[in-house]
Amino acid sequence: MFFPILFVFTAIILLIIQTTIFPRLSLGGVRPDLALLATVGYSLVAGRQKGMSFGFFLGLLQDVLSGGLLGTNGFIKGFVGYVVGVFKQQVADRSLFFPTLAIFFGSLLNGALYFLIARVLYADKYSWWFFIRTTALETGYNLALGVIVTGAIGIASRRKSGLVNQLLKKMTVLISNRA
């Protein structure tokens, strides 16, 4: 019972931050996609199926809080969660470079999927330039935030290796077992 509540609570907090604080940090109208970052992070820890469920749930919430069609982000984030989960299984590398790479490809995939869906649903209403610009800015921003977060975790785990690693291990085990 505790875990689903935590699941929903985390998702809501992330989206509140996304819609309140992040618009103030936007560059050219684009801000980091916290829902995407959380989905990638969760998939890397919990695997493809759980990552997909989490991504789908977060995406749906994001759709409710955006002007887009309900289900667009649900699908995209769910798919990204699944692909990142598969990526995790295939790649042996477990260094801090790995999540950064996952964020990079996750962001590109997110943009590409949105482009495909928008082209199918809205024909030429969206220009190529809009997609290229938004995807490039969003990927860059996500990557910057991802590098900061993973870097901070890396530094903290080196300095307080026992405590941080224990905490990370406990979280990983908790998420893997309970999700």
Added chain:
Amino acid sequence: MRGRRSSGIWSLILLMVASFGLLTLNLKKEKAITTLESFVLAVLSPVHGVINNTTRKVGNAWAGYLDLVQVQKENTKLRAELSKLREQVNTGVELQQQNKRLLQFLDFKEKNQYELVLAQVVGIDSSNWSRAIFINRGSRDGIRANLPVVTHEGVVGRVIEASADSAKVLLVTDPRSAVDALIQSSRDTGIVVGDDERHARMKYLPLEANLKTGDLVISSGLGGIFPKGLVVGRVTGVMKQKFGLFQEAEIAPIANLSRLEEVFVIVKGS
């Protein structure tokens, strides 16, 4: 037992003799006493000084600490007062600004014959792929899909979804938005569609249309959503193609869409 008591008496006597002896010598100002005193003073003076200084310092520190505690208390109190005053100033400034905005809204309402519902912006789009805002008025206040949303400056967008107490507004900068518009000076018509956060494009303008930067773009009233004459934006650039039937213009929305706080929903046009 007896021996112990007698030695005690003897000690007492010795003490009395020595004391009285010293007192007598002291009264007589004997040199030996003065020298002894000086020696003792010379030896003990530095130690005394150190102890005295330390004690004084500790005493001062303690007094300082007590003062500091008092000052700290006073400081905390003053900070609280300052914070309260700042809050009051902020509230005053906020009210002043809100008052200014509402006066502008009132002016807009008086000049136009629309039936308006004032709404507060309560949220911003969570995605980078669409441009929408959320307002705190819904179907209970007569809000429904496809109603135009404006500020005293001009067009903001249109309602795309309304629940009982809130509504989703698609901004004019969203690529899915389209407003039938005309250039105020030349009366050339076109469609204003969203492009990115700060810009829109006016498409389907005739090639012979004479556009210049700064021209005002207003709603034509033909789209069925926006009443005629609402300001949409200003021309910031013209893109004339060598081939093709139409030219395009870059439009900067007149309303500051990234800093919206209150908006009007036009529930009934004139």
